[in-house]
Amino acid sequence: EVQLVESGGGLVQPGGSLRLSCAASRFTFSTYWMTWVRQAPGKGLEWVATINQGGSDKYYMDSVRGRFTISRDNGKSSLYLQMNSLRAEDTGVYYCARDVGDRWGQGTLITVSP
Amino acid sequence: EIVMTQSPATLSVSPGERVTLSCRTSQSVSTSLAWFQQKPGQAPRLLISAASSRATDLPARFSGSGSGTEFTLTISSLQSEDFAVYYCQQYNNWPWTFGQGTKVEIK
Numbered sequence: 001e002v003q004l005v006e007s008g009g010g011l012v013q014p015g016g017s018l019r020l021s022c023a024a025s026r027f028t029f030s031t032y033w034m035t036w037v038r039q040a041p042g043k044g045l046e047w048v049a050t051i052n053q054g055g056s057d058k059y060y061m062d063s064v065r066g067r068f069t070i071s072r073d074n075g076k077s078s079l080y081l082q083m084n085s086l087r088a089e090d091t092g093v094y095y096c097a098r099d100v101g102d103r104w105g106q107g108t109l110i111t112v113s114p
Numbered sequence: 115e116i117v118m119t120q121s122p123a124t125l126s127v128s129p130g131e132r133v134t135l136s137c138r139t140s141q142s143v144s145t146s147l148a149w150f151q152q153k154p155g156q157a158p159r160l161l162i163s164a165a166s167s168r169a170t171d172l173p174a175r176f177s178g179s180g181s182g183t184e185f186t187l188t189i190s191s192l193q194s195e196d197f198a199v200y201y202c203q204q205y206n207n208w209p210w211t212f213g214q215g216t217k218v219e220i221k
Contacts, residue, residue, distance in 0.1 A: 035210075037158075045150070045158060045201050047210040059208045062115075095157055100148055100205045102169065104157040 002027045002103045004096050009108030016086050016112070022079040022096030022105055029077035030054075033099050036070060036081050039107075040092040048094070049081065064090075086112045116140050116204050120213035126221040133189040135216045137202035142182045146206035149178055149187045152215075153198045161200075162187065192218070 008020040022034070036048040049060045049070040058070050069082040079096050093107040117140040127133055137147065145165035150158040160169045162178035165185060175190040189196055197220055202213040 044199075044215045045152075045203070045212045047203070047212060050210065059210075061209045100160075100163060100210075101150060101158065101203070102160045102163070104159070106157055 002098065004098065004103060004105035006094065006096055006105045006108040009094065009110050011111045011113065012086055013114055014087060014112055017082070017084045018086065018110060020081040020083065020094055020096075020108060020110075022081075024077045024079065024096075024098075027098070027103075029072075030074035034070075034072060034079045035097045035099070035101065036079075037095045037097055037101070037104075038090075038092045038110075039095070040089075043092070046092075051079070083110070086110075088112050115209055116143060116207050116211050118202055118204060118211050118213035120200075120202055120216050122216060123214070124217045124219060126219050127192050128221045129192055129194055131192050133192050133196075133218060135187040135200055135218075137180075137185040137187070137213050139183045139185075139204055141207075143204040143206035145181050146204055147178075147180070147185050148203045148205065150201045150203065151196075151198045152201065158201065189218075 003025045005023045035050040038046050051058050051070045055072050067085045071080045091112045095107045097104045119138045121136045147165045149162040152158040166178045177188045179186050199215045199217045201215045
């Protein structure tokens with residue numbers, strides 16, 4: 001069965017940085033677009049970023065463009081999200097998802113607070 | 115940015131009832147629309163992609179329809195495990211966008 005496992009979440013101060021990872025297994029990672037989606041506490045889903053199979057095309061929501069960087073390592077079947085200049089409004093659970101969301105990880109919680 | 119509007123925000127339903135959820139987009143997304151189900155404490159689950167294509171192993175009581183700017187998710191006979199929040203998402207234009215969700219609760 002397809003597996004996506006996020007890691008790297010935690011508590012960080014405003015202005016700080018975090019790097020999220022998503023380890024993929026049991027499918028051919030290099031042939032899929034990959035996506036990060038987040039969910040603030042008690043709120044709805046919010047698309048964050050998507051990367052194509054080779055990593056050459058990257059797309060971001062406006063509020064994270066320039067602060068977040070999506071990347072991947074196909075040799076390691078891993079997806080990443082480098083998050084800089086974090087703000088309180090970035091708080092939430094971050095999910096990695098395959099393609100348009102046919103498979104999801106369990107999520108990792110980011111809390112941005114003094 | 116394409117704005118997604120789901121209605122109603124909350125739906126109170128009895129088991130066995132037929133449920134129809136609506137999703138409207140601010141401009142045409144052709145059929146590049148997906149529906150997700152999310153239960154408390156769980157990751158979302160894909161139900162429908164390409165507006166009407168059911169995910170693998172999805173019960174037949176779930177169906178999706180629509181194109182352009184008007185879409186519908188129908189649950190023909192609501193089961194106890196179907197009480198959840200349902201989201202639509204368009205992936206026709208960047209940025210991809212989600213609707214605000216419809217909560218289906220027990221009446």
